[in-house]
Amino acid sequence: MNLETSQEDLYAEWDEWETINAVKSALERYHNVVLIEADINAYNKFIEEKPDIVFNIAEGMNGLSREAQIPAMLEFLNIPYTASDSFTLSLCLDKGRTKQILSYYGIPNSQFVILRGKDDLIPQQLNFPIILKPVGEGSSKGIFNSSLIFSRDQLNGTVEQRLNIYKQPLIAEEYLPGREFTAAVMGNGTSAEVLPLIEINFKSLPENVNPIYSYEAKWIFDSPEHQLDMYLCPADVDKELENNIKEVVLNTYHALGCRDWSRIDVRLDAKNKPNIIEINPLPGILPDPKNNSCFPKAARTAGLTYDEMINNVLNFALDRYGMI
Numbered sequence: 001m002n003l004e005t006s007q008e009d010l011y012a013e014w015d016e017w018e019t020i021n022a023v024k025s026a027l028e029r030y031h032n033v034v035l036i037e038a039d040i041n042a043y044n045k046f047i048e049e050k051p052d053i054v055f056n057i058a059e060g061m062n063g064l065s066r067e068a069q070i071p072a073m074l075e076f077l078n079i080p081y082t083a084s085d086s087f088t089l090s091l092c093l094d095k096g097r098t099k100q101i102l103s104y105y106g107i108p109n110s111q112f113v114i115l116r117g118k119d120d121l122i123p124q125q126l127n128f129p130i131i132l133k134p135v136g137e138g139s140s141k142g143i144f145n146s147s148l149i150f151s152r153d154q155l156n157g158t159v160e161q162r163l164n165i166y167k168q169p170l171i172a173e174e175y176l177p178g179r180e181f182t183a184a185v186m187g188n189g190t191s192a193e194v195l196p197l198i199e200i201n202f203k204s205l206p207e208n209v210n211p212i213y214s215y216e217a218k219w220i221f222d223s224p225e226h227q228l229d230m231y232l233c234p235a236d237v238d239k240e241l242e243n244n245i246k247e248v249v250l251n252t253y254h255a256l257g258c259r260d261w262s263r264i265d266v267r268l269d270a271k272n273k274p275n276i277i278e279i280n281p282l283p284g285i286l287p288d289p290k291n292n293s294c295f296p297k298a299a300r301t302a303g304l305t306y307d308e309m310i311n312n313v314l315n316f317a318l319d320r321y322g323m324i
Contacts, residue, residue: 015057022287026310027055038070046077053323054081055314057282064136064168065090067282082317084281088257092279095135095171098256105255107248108275112173118160122152122172129175131212132158134166138280140218142166148175148210176275178268180213181235183249184283184298186261186309188316192253194246195298199235204228213265231292233301241272248274256281260316263295285310 020035027033036045038058046054054074060066068086075086084092091097096114103109113126114135122130129150134142142162149155162170180202184195202211205221205228221228237245249264256279263283266274286293287306299309318324 015059016286018288019286020057022306023055023057023285023310026307027314029307030311031314042070043073043077046073046079051079053314053317053321054079055310056081056083057285059138059282064094067093080317080321080323082260082313084257084259084262088259089281092256092258092281093136093138095133095278096169098279099171099173101256102252102276105251107251107255108269108273109277110174110176110269110275112171115159115163115170115172118163120159122155126172127174128152130172131175132162132170132172134162135169135171137166137168138278140213140215143212143214145210145212145214145216147214148212175212176267176269176277178270178272180211180265180267180277181237181245181274182263182265182294182298183245184261184263184295185249185253185258186312186316188259188320192250194249196234196301197237197242197245198231198233198294198298199237201228201230201232204230227290227292231294231297233297241274245274248276252276252279259320261295261313 024033024035034049034051036042036049036054038060056070056074058067058070060069067089071081071086071089074081091101096112099109099112111126113122115122129148131143132147132149142165146158149158159170180200182198182200184198185192186195187193200213205211205217209217209221217230235242245266249266252264253262258279258281261283263280264276265278265280267277269275283295284293285295287296289297289300296306296309299306304312315324
């Protein structure tokens with residue numbers, strides 16, 4: 001099967017029932033919990049149930065604002081909810097807008113261009129190799145081993161093909177050749193804390209596979225049945241690099257208005273300077289340790305159980321709303 005043309009990654013962002021039930025079970029230790037599907041009936045369900053607060057993990061279905069749609073309903077109904085607000089969720093899903101905000105605040109990120117049509121050109125000042133990916137996807141959706149492109153000649157119709165598949169602009173950004181990390185952040189304001197860093201161990205991938213966190217790397221090469229040593233936590237970094245990564249991560253968290261929790265991906269450039277590559281205000285939280293889900297892995301390394309991690313996020317939100 002050709003992953004790049006089959007839309008094998010169509011549902012990569014959605015949570016499975018195992019995750020939904022794990023979150024429900026964690027919250028039920030202290031609270032009464034009702035599940036509400038993030039579909040067309042959600043608005044009326046919120047009115048009917050009148051929840052005190054919503055633990056939001058809704059990825060949405062359609063458009064660049066999809067992660068903001070449930071939060072926007074909740075804001076309209078004046079119902080509190082966990083995690084970032086509708087504006088931040090829309091902003092962080094749009095990789096181009098995110099990088100513009102980061103650049104305004106002087107937060108390092110690689111040079112890029114947005115491609116909206118098949119005739120759009122990559123400017124000469126953008127240095128190859130580049131990474132080519134949809135502007136508004138998560139969970140490595142639309143990022144394949146072949147998304148690392150080493151020359152203009154290698155593009156060879158790729159832009160048109162992916163515009164047709166994903167029905168949205170593409171972002172082409174300069175490839176950063178250094179090590180890659182992901183940082184789980186919890187909390188708000190000056191109390192926000194970066195949990196133990198995770199390094200993505202590209203050496204564990206099959207030979208001749210590009211060292212990028214592609215769909216294949218995340219969902220195919222690494223699986224519960226064939227688990228790779230893909231994530232090193234805590235990352236083996238010296239104190240100076242650790243502090244530099246944590247500083248740029250927290251600056252990003254605050255600049256983009258993240259709340260309660262987020263996972264922020266970082267890659268080093270040729271000079272070992274941390275650059276932001278993506279912000280995930282609704283981080284993946286697979287409960288089974290065999291699934292190598294990064295946020296729970298960082299939480300476990302910090303001494304938190306899965307249930308404690310989930311309830312901490314809820315408590316951060318309750319505190320924000322003055323409900324504790």
